[in-house]
Amino acid sequence: MRVLQAWNVAEAVARGLRIEVDPEARMSVLRRYEAAPELRRRPVEALRDASEAIGLAMLERRLDAAALRDLLDSGALPFVLVPAVTPGDALVVVGAAGDRVKVLRVAPDGRTTDDEAEFATLASWPAAALIPVRLGDQGATRGHDHRTPGRRFLDLLVQERQDVGLVYFYATLTGLFSLALPLGVQAIVGMVQGGLILQPVIILIAFVIVGSLVSGVLNILQLRVVETIQQRVFARLALGLGVLVPRLDLEALRGADIPEQMNRFFDVVTIQKSLSKLLTETTTAGLQVLFGLLLLTFYHPYFTLFGLALLAVLYLIFRWTGPQGLETSLAESKYKYRVAHWLEEMARSATALKLAGQTNLPLRRMDAEVAGYLKYRNKHFDVLVLQGMSIVVVKTVITGGLLILGSALVVNNQITLGQFVASEIVIVTVLSGIEKLVVSLSTVYDMLTSLDKVGHVTDLPMDRPTGLTVPEYDAARGVEVRVQDLSYAYPGGAPVLRGVSFEVPAGAVVAVTGQEGAGQSTLLKVLAGMLPSYEGGVSVNGVSLRDLDVIHFRQLVGWSFPESTLFEGTVEENLTLGRPGVTLDELRRALELTGLAEAVQGLPEGLRTRVLGGGKGLPTHVVRRLLFARALASGPRLLLLDDAFDGLEPGFKRDIVRVITDPQAEWTVVAASRDPVFLAACDWIYLLDEGRIAAEGAYQDLLADTRFRAIVTTSTPRATEAA
Structure with a gap:
C-alpha cells in the first residue's frame, strides 16, 4: 500500500468520525513511510501506521457475509476493506441502504472517488476489514482538569447522534399518537351528548384503538434502536480501553493503581441501563408533558398560564436540588470504589492477613469505607426525597387548581363538557409524565456519575503516537545507543540520575551496576522511552529518543524488567x-x-x-x-534487562548469559545487574553511585575498585542461594 493511499484512507475514516486531523501528522507519516520499507510490503500495517498518527487504532477482522451484514446493520461506520491478496483499491464503507453500500474508493495512487457497491460483491471480495477504534477519549482534557459529567453526556449523544435522532423521532410520534386518547374521548363524549348515530362513534373508537396500537409498535422500534446504542457503547468503551492500556503514559501515572482504575469499566453497565431509560421512558414522558401542555392551550388561555407556571416551578426545583444530587452521587460512587479497592487489597494480601492471627484491621478499614458510603448514600437519598416531596406538592396544587378552573369554565360555558373531560385526561397525562421525569432524576444522577467515573479512565494520558522510525541499521549488529549528560528526577523527588553520559556501540554488551537506588533501573526505563521527561540527550542510531515514535521503537526492543x-x-x-x-x-x-x-x-x-x-x-x-x-x-535489536539474572538456577544462568552475550548475536545489550556471572561476560561496565557514573571499565579492571568489589561479592551468595 502506497503512503498516499494509506493516508487518504485514514483521513477519510477520521472525517467520518469527526476527528480533527493534525496537519503535522501527514508529514510524520510520510517520513516514517520512507524510513520503514516494511510498511510498503504490508498494506494493513501501513494503514495502521497512518491511522495511529491521526488518533485511531485499527482492529482487523475477517468477515463472512453474515458478519458483514451485522456490521452494516449495527451502524458501526465507517470501516475499511483492504484487499487481502493483491494490492488494489481500498474501500471506506460510509453507509448502506438495503443491498446498496456507499463507499469511498481510494486507489493506490491516492485518488478518492465516491462509489456504490453491491452487498454481494463486498461479501465475496477477499478483503480484510479494519474497524477504527479511537486512541483515548477524543476531546478529553489531560491532567486533572476533566470535562464535566454533563459535557460527557452531550458528547455521548453527539457520538450516537444518528440513532439518538431516530429514537427521538419515534418518541415524538409516540407522543403525538398518545394524544389520540384524549382527543378521541372528547369527540366521543360530544357525539354521545348530541345524540348522534352510532357509526361515527364506532369510527372514533377505532381511531383511538389504532392510535394506541401504533404507539405501542413505535415503542418497540424505539427499544430496538436503544439496544443497538447500548451494544455500541459497551463495545466502544471496551475496545477503547483495549487500545488505551498498552499506551498509557506510565510516567504521568507513577503512583497510580492502574488495575484498580480499571474497575470503573463496570460502570458501563449503569451507562447502558440509564441510557436506555433516558432515551425511552424519560424522553417519552418529557414529550407527553410538552404535547399535553400545548394541547391545553387550545382549550383556554388560562390553561396556558398554568402550563407556564408548572414549567417555571419544575425548573426551580431542578435548579435548586440538581447540583446537590449530582455531588452526593459522585461522593457515594467514590466510596463504592474505595470499598472494592480494599477488598482487592485484602485479596492481594490474603496470606499476610491470614498469618497475622487475630486482627481486626480488615474489618476496621472496611467499616470506615462503608461508613463513608452510607453517609453519602443517605445524603443522596435525602435529595431524592426532597425532589419527590416537591413534586407531590406541585401535583396536588396543579390537580386541584385545574379542576376548579375547568369546572368554572364549564359553568360559564367557556368550554364544553367534552373539552373539560378531555382536558382532565390531558392533565392526568401531564402529571404522570412529570412524575416519571422526577423519578428518572435518580437515573440521570447514575448516568452522569458513571460517565464521570468511566471518563476519568478514558482520560488517562497516553504515549504520543507520532514520531520517526529508527533509521536503517545493521540487522546483524543491533542498534547504537548514545546518552549525553542525562539527568532525571521523579516528580517531587531529588534527582535520580545526574549528568550520565556513555555510548553503546552496535552489537555491544554493556552493564550498568551499582548499589540499590543508584539509578540503574531508572536509566533503563529512560532508554525504553517510559520516562520521557528527562534532561539531556538520548539517541538511537543518531536519532533523538524524543523524536522517535516510541511505539514503533519498542518493536525493536526486547526487555525484562522486575514488573514483567x-x-x-x-x-x-x-x-x-x-x-x-x-x-x-x-x-x-x-x-x-x-x-x-x-x-x-x-x-x-x-x-x-x-x-x-x-x-x-x-x-x-x-x-x-x-x-x-x-x-x-x-528478534530484537536492543535488549534492556533489569535484574533479569537474579534468582536464576546456576545452570540456566550460565546458558542464558552465553546466549545474550554471544558475539554473533544480532542485538545490542544494556543491562542493569549486580550478578558477577553476567558482569564478567560484558564488554564494558558502568558503575553508578548516587546517579553519577563513578567508574567504568572491563570486569577484571573494575575489581580493583572497592565499591565494585563490594557489589559483586555481596551478590554472589545471594544469587547462589536463590538458585
Whole structure:
C-alpha cells in the first residue's frame, strides 16, 4: 500500500468520525513511510501506521457475509476493506441502504472517488476489514482538569447522534399518537351528548384503538434502536480501553493503581441501563408533558398560564436540588470504589492477613469505607426525597387548581363538557409524565456519575503516537545507543540520575551496576522511552529518543524488567504479545535458546496451551525462562534487562548469559545487574553511585575498585542461594 493511499484512507475514516486531523501528522507519516520499507510490503500495517498518527487504532477482522451484514446493520461506520491478496483499491464503507453500500474508493495512487457497491460483491471480495477504534477519549482534557459529567453526556449523544435522532423521532410520534386518547374521548363524549348515530362513534373508537396500537409498535422500534446504542457503547468503551492500556503514559501515572482504575469499566453497565431509560421512558414522558401542555392551550388561555407556571416551578426545583444530587452521587460512587479497592487489597494480601492471627484491621478499614458510603448514600437519598416531596406538592396544587378552573369554565360555558373531560385526561397525562421525569432524576444522577467515573479512565494520558522510525541499521549488529549528560528526577523527588553520559556501540554488551537506588533501573526505563521527561540527550542510531515514535521503537526492543509477568492467555500470546511480524521460526528459536522447546512441545496444546495470570501453577524457573523467551522472540535489536539474572538456577544462568552475550548475536545489550556471572561476560561496565557514573571499565579492571568489589561479592551468595 502506497503512503498516499494509506493516508487518504485514514483521513477519510477520521472525517467520518469527526476527528480533527493534525496537519503535522501527514508529514510524520510520510517520513516514517520512507524510513520503514516494511510498511510498503504490508498494506494493513501501513494503514495502521497512518491511522495511529491521526488518533485511531485499527482492529482487523475477517468477515463472512453474515458478519458483514451485522456490521452494516449495527451502524458501526465507517470501516475499511483492504484487499487481502493483491494490492488494489481500498474501500471506506460510509453507509448502506438495503443491498446498496456507499463507499469511498481510494486507489493506490491516492485518488478518492465516491462509489456504490453491491452487498454481494463486498461479501465475496477477499478483503480484510479494519474497524477504527479511537486512541483515548477524543476531546478529553489531560491532567486533572476533566470535562464535566454533563459535557460527557452531550458528547455521548453527539457520538450516537444518528440513532439518538431516530429514537427521538419515534418518541415524538409516540407522543403525538398518545394524544389520540384524549382527543378521541372528547369527540366521543360530544357525539354521545348530541345524540348522534352510532357509526361515527364506532369510527372514533377505532381511531383511538389504532392510535394506541401504533404507539405501542413505535415503542418497540424505539427499544430496538436503544439496544443497538447500548451494544455500541459497551463495545466502544471496551475496545477503547483495549487500545488505551498498552499506551498509557506510565510516567504521568507513577503512583497510580492502574488495575484498580480499571474497575470503573463496570460502570458501563449503569451507562447502558440509564441510557436506555433516558432515551425511552424519560424522553417519552418529557414529550407527553410538552404535547399535553400545548394541547391545553387550545382549550383556554388560562390553561396556558398554568402550563407556564408548572414549567417555571419544575425548573426551580431542578435548579435548586440538581447540583446537590449530582455531588452526593459522585461522593457515594467514590466510596463504592474505595470499598472494592480494599477488598482487592485484602485479596492481594490474603496470606499476610491470614498469618497475622487475630486482627481486626480488615474489618476496621472496611467499616470506615462503608461508613463513608452510607453517609453519602443517605445524603443522596435525602435529595431524592426532597425532589419527590416537591413534586407531590406541585401535583396536588396543579390537580386541584385545574379542576376548579375547568369546572368554572364549564359553568360559564367557556368550554364544553367534552373539552373539560378531555382536558382532565390531558392533565392526568401531564402529571404522570412529570412524575416519571422526577423519578428518572435518580437515573440521570447514575448516568452522569458513571460517565464521570468511566471518563476519568478514558482520560488517562497516553504515549504520543507520532514520531520517526529508527533509521536503517545493521540487522546483524543491533542498534547504537548514545546518552549525553542525562539527568532525571521523579516528580517531587531529588534527582535520580545526574549528568550520565556513555555510548553503546552496535552489537555491544554493556552493564550498568551499582548499589540499590543508584539509578540503574531508572536509566533503563529512560532508554525504553517510559520516562520521557528527562534532561539531556538520548539517541538511537543518531536519532533523538524524543523524536522517535516510541511505539514503533519498542518493536525493536526486547526487555525484562522486575514488573514483567505472564498474563492469562496462551503461551504463544505471552511470547509474541501480539507484535506483528513474529514468525513461528522466531518463536521456536527463542524457546530453544531458553531451553523450553521440549517442555512446550510436551504441553497438551503446545504453544496454544493457556497459562494463568502471573504464571500461577507454573514452576518459578519456567516462568523466568518464558520471560527471557518473550524478550528474544521478536528478534530484537536492543535488549534492556533489569535484574533479569537474579534468582536464576546456576545452570540456566550460565546458558542464558552465553546466549545474550554471544558475539554473533544480532542485538545490542544494556543491562542493569549486580550478578558477577553476567558482569564478567560484558564488554564494558558502568558503575553508578548516587546517579553519577563513578567508574567504568572491563570486569577484571573494575575489581580493583572497592565499591565494585563490594557489589559483586555481596551478590554472589545471594544469587547462589536463590538458585
